Amino acid sequence: MPSIRDRVAFITGASSGIGRATALAFAAEGTKLLLCARRADKLEELATEIASTHGVAVHTFSLDVQDRLAVNAAIEGLPEEWRKIDILVNNAGLSRGLAKVYEDDSQNWDEMIDTNMKGLLYVTRAVVPGMVERGLGHVINLGSTAGHITYANGTVYCATKAAEKAISEGLKLDLMGTPVRVTSVDPGMVETAFSEVRFRGDTERAAKIYQNITPLIPEDVADTIVWAATRPARVNIHTIVMTTIDQGNSLVFHRRG
Ligand code: 8X3
Numbered sequence: 001m002p003s004i005r006d007r008v009a010f011i012t013g014a015s016s017g018i019g020r021a022t023a024l025a026f027a028a029e030g031t032k033l034l035l036c037a038r039r040a041d042k043l044e045e046l047a048t049e050i051a052s053t054h055g056v057a058v059h060t061f062s063l064d065v066q067d068r069l070a071v072n073a074a075i076e077g078l079p080e081e082w083r084k085i086d087i088l089v090n091n092a093g094l095s096r097g098l099a100k101v102y103e104d105d106s107q108n109w110d111e112m113i114d115t116n117m118k119g120l121l122y123v124t125r126a127v128v129p130g131m132v133e134r135g136l137g138h139v140i141n142l143g144s145t146a147g148h149i150t151y152a153n154g155t156v157y158c159a160t161k162a163a164e165k166a167i168s169e170g171l172k173l174d175l176m177g178t179p180v181r182v183t184s185v186d187p188g189m190v191e192t193a194f195s196e197v198r199f200r201g202d203t204e205r206a207a208k209i210y211q212n213i214t215p216l217i218p219e220d221v222a223d224t225i226v227w228a229a230t231r232p233a234r235v236n237i238h239t240i241v242m243t244t245i246d247q248g249n250s251l252v253f254h255r256r257g
Contacts, residue, residue, distance in 0.1 A: 001230045002232055002233065003029075004086075004226075005029060005030035006030060006031070007031050007032065007086040008031070008032045008086050008087070009026045009033055009034065009085075009086065009087040009089060010034040010035075010087070010088050010089065011023050011033065011036075011091055012036055012065055012090055012091050012123055013037055013065075013091040013093065014033075014035035014060075015042035015046065016037075017192030017194065017218050018187075018192060018218045018221045019037065019091040019092070021217075021221065022218075022225050022226070023035055024050065024054075024222065025222035025225070026087075026226060026229075027050045027053070027056050029226060029230070030054070030056055032057045032058070033050065033057070034058075034059050034060075034082050035060045036060065036061050036062065036063040036065075036092075037063070037092070038062060038063070038064050039062070040061075043060040044060060046060075047060050059078075059079070061074055065092045065115060065122060065123055066111075066119050071119075071122040072126055074126075075123075075126040075127060076126075083130065084130070085130060085131065086131075086136055086137060087137070087229050088127045088131075088137070088138070088139045088140065089142070090120045090123055090124065090139065090140070091142045092123075093115055093116040094111065094112065095154070095198040096108035096197070098153045098154060098198060098199070100153060101155040101156065104156070112157055113160055116157075116160035116161065116163070117160050117164070117167070120167065124139060127139075128171075128180065131178075132175070132178050136180075137181070138180065138182075139168075139171060139180065139181070139183070140184075140225055140228060140229065141164055141167070141168045141182070141183070141185070142164070142184075142186075142187075142221075143165055143185065143186035143239070144186055144188070145187070145188040145241060145243060145247070145250040146161045146162075147161030147162045147163075147165045147186060148162075148241065149250040149251055151251055161186075164184065165239075168182055168183075168238075168239070169184075169238075179233065181236045181237075183228045183236070183237045183238065183240070184239045184240070185224055185228065185239075185240050186241045187220075187241075187243065188216065188241075188244065188247040188250065189215040189243065189244055189253075190215055190216040190220070191210060191215040191217050195207075195209045212257050213244065213253060214244055215246075216242065216244045221242070224240055228240065
């Protein structure tokens, strides 16, 4: 397995869930970590944990990927030793609300589109030219089963993930002739704060989503991301769709009991 020791992985939305688990999984491979999220305090805690358990270098900064100017300034302003990003994990993303599209609050749409689509594009635009210039790089985008099959009341969230699929495919085509790789990792249900965020802290409603189902855990997805990143340089893993054994696609679940 090709080593990613001392490579630099940049993970957005790294303070919790899949982003956090991915940071820890890369740290176990000896990969240096550039981590951002909106919440700086959580990132600091994670950086301290990683430094003490794995001893790899970690640099953190607070960033809202929705803010294009802030994204550009953050990437341009990176300390010299952190400028060479080898692996970009576009993980920052969220869902807001579960409602009929003709009744939904348009603020929910703005937040999802600005983060999941535009934020991913802004970060990609800021980081990928350096990868092309250096002749080394791998972009790993977080998609979803929701980008493959649309479910009721989730139209705009599903649309952002369908867009992620199109962006990943298009980016791969645009990078043809360069050694930069593009992978989309598309999980179904994962036990994270995803549903709590979707329902704005309504933990009871969020818990019902995972009732009588064993969801994936963030470490399952992190493991897959690291797997994709450690294939030989000639191998480009395009898309990985992964679900718990209890999920058939974004519409079909097997609830026990
Ligand atoms: C998360 C999967 O099905 O909860 O992207 O929307 S789902």
